Amino acid sequence: MCDDHHDHGPGRRALLVSGAAAALTSGSVTFASAADGGQETRTVRGTLPPGSPDFVYLPVEVPAGVREIRVAYSYERPAVPAGTQGNALDIGIFDERGTGLGGKGFRGWSGGARREFFLRADTATPGYLPGPVREGTWHIALGPYTVAPQGLSYEITVTLVYGEPAPAVSPVYPPERAKGRGRAWYRGDCHLHSWYSDGRRTPAEIGALARAAGLDFINTSEHNTHAGHAHWADVAGDDLLVMLGEEVTTRNGHVVAVGTDPGTFVDWRYRARDNRYGRFARQIRRAGGLVVPAHPHATCIGCNWKFGFGEADAVEVWNGPYTADDEVSLADWDGMLAASVRDGRGWIPAMGSSDAHRDPDVVGRPQTVVLADDLTREAILDGIRAGRSYVAESSSVVLSFTAAGGRGRHAGIGERLDVAADAPVTVRLEVVGAPRCVVRLVTDQGVLHTAGPLPESGDGVVEWRTTPAYAAYVRAEVRHEAPAGPLPGPPAAFTNPIFLGRGADRTAAGAR
Structure with missing residues (x-):
């Protein structure tokens, strides 16, 4: 030696x-x-x-x-x-x-x-x-x-x-389809870390925790490496879709690549001033994935998002245990919704993920609940991209959120209710599993309706009547009781918006 x-x-x-x-x-x-x-x-x-x-x-x-x-x-x-x-x-x-x-x-x-x-x-x-x-x-x-x-x-x-090299091993990747329920609501966690980056759990342990949390799908998101992609095939099953991705950890913010082709590597060696981020955002989409800025207002060094949202397919508004930076992210995202209505441009759906690394991090807290045509990679990504989703703190919380107008017109989360500006609209939220929570209906003008608290059973129905002239969109928040202070309590769940009135239906991805 x-x-x-x-x-x-x-x-x-x-x-x-x-x-x-x-x-x-x-x-x-x-x-x-x-x-x-x-x-x-x-x-x-x-x-x-x-x-x-x-x-x-x-x-x-x-x-x-x-x-x-x-x-x-x-x-x-x-x-x-x-x-x-x-x-x-x-x-x-x-x-x-x-x-x-x-x-x-x-x-x-x-x-x-x-x-x-x-x-x-x-x-x-x-x-x-x-x-x-x-x-x-x-x-x-x-x-x-x-x-x-x-x-x-x-x-x-x-x-x-x-010495002589050992025989090479061909990678085996998880399937892109699980046994779904047809068009249904599917629960997932798209930001997770195993021991293939800085996590402390094996893929098998994460799979077991995902199933225990009532999840239907997960997305792998190791920091700056795709080396774990070939180690999840045994975790997937008829009851769990495993999508592959990466958390691209730059010095000016982190972005989760969700649902990329197996073996896709996304480089992270650039800053916002280098004007290189767009190249790699486009690479993620060419590989079939979604571009999702993560924890955009996190305070850790290099975590705060500085690339803008022009390339985003969705944004991770709620990351792990709900904290003050999540509240800022939620408010910032709502401001982007209002701006999209004002400017007549595409909007960016919100997501929530656990970013779980190790005990006591809870896989599936929070989770994104997606309306998809089936439990496949393509269908789940389509649902997220379209904003047909809500975010919940656990599988115990179930929402149904709709808007109805005259002549049988109705719309769900991520959709548009196409009625005249002065047409009466009834917004209805059904909640399961949120005891003592308060419901807030948020529009481009702010919070226009509050109801609750819900009973100890956690179940309830809230209705509100408005018009598109009064509210260009409406989204629902289900909040826990507020601690002392001016801020509302942390959410048990919140939805993407329903847009009201006539206009173009464009997500950020659809507008490109």
């Missing part, structure tokens, strides 16, 4: 690309020639200063005859003044095909969830793609998420194991 040490300061690095998401390359790690069996190890050390680019690439010269590559890393975490961010360093790897944007050479990413990983032809660490370790220049990708004032000192150890 060989253990070489190289110190690379900022002066030894060369600029690879320009722009806000610029990347630097550090001095390379070289393995001169293939060993006759056995393994070799190299260790490299360096320090990243404050203000480092988003990504730093460490080239690794890999000779022929390598069976397996292993990488381990560590970094210093010095004390920092109050109010100052300390060190946090993410890691991943690209193979000999390069680090170009789009990810042709992408072989895995674990962010800050792991301190070591390996990959070979037949298997790899969760978050990494198995496959041959071919000769050429590989790159370890470092992502300095935050850097302390003292700088970020790191150590990376690379080990190559020589």
Whole structure:
């Protein structure tokens, strides 16, 4: 075993690309020639200063005859003044095909969830793609998420194991159809994390929790990797549709790719100022998926959404346990609805997902309930895209929300009631499973009708009469009792809108 040490300061690095998401390359790690069996190890050390680019690439010269590559890393975490961010360093790897944007050479990413990983032809660490370790220049990708004032000192150890490669394994993906009930309401959670990124649950554990939560479908959404796609086939079944996706975690916000083709990788290495997000949003749709900005007003570093909503197919308004940033997201989304009516343009449906990672995170809290023609990937995505959905805190909460006009005209969630501006309209909400909750009917003018609290049984019916001239749309909120203070209580459920009056029916996707 060989253990070489190289110190690379900022002066030894060369600029690879320009722009806000610029990347630097550090001095390379070289393995001169293939060993006759056995393994070799190299260790490299360096320090990243404050203000480092988003990504730093460490080239690794890999000779022929390598069976397996292993990488381990560590970094210093010095004390920092109050109010100052300390060190946090993410890691991943690209193979000999390069680090170009789009990810042709992408072989895995674990962010800050792991301190070591390996990959070979037949298997790899969760978050990494198995496959041959071919000769050429590989790159370890470092992502300095935050850097302390003292700088970020790191150590990376690379080990190559020589020998004949193991037989490659062909991926098996979950089916795109489950045994549905025809046109019906289906419950799902589209934002989940397993141990294939920074979650702590296996796919099997998540599947069991999804079934216990009364879900009909889920969507995988690991941070910045699609390596888990081939590990969900055994979780799917007649009673559970498993769709595949990714949480694209940029430095200016996160977007969930929902229901993409198996094996689809979406790059995340850009900021809003780089003008690259649209390219990858379009890639998600070409792969059959939906573009869903996640937790747009979350306060964690890099979580706040800064790309705008022009490419969104839906927006995740409610993320996990309901908090103040969800309330801001809900209000912001309602403002976008009012603007879409005013400007005569497409609207963006709302969703809710758990973003569950580990205990005590609850899978299916909240969940999106979708009216779909069947329990298939295509039908579920069509329902979400059209806004035929509501969000509920659990499967115990069931809503029916309709609007009726004269001559038998009626419309449901995500639809338009096509009647004259002065035509009388009756809005009806039926609620099951929301004890002591208050109902609010929200329009482009704000909350125009409040009813409740509902009885201890949690069941009730609320009706309200209006006209399209008075309310261009109406949506329902079912809220728990409010704590002390000016804000309403957290929701048990809320719906997408029903539009009232004559006008174009366009979602954000349909308007493109």
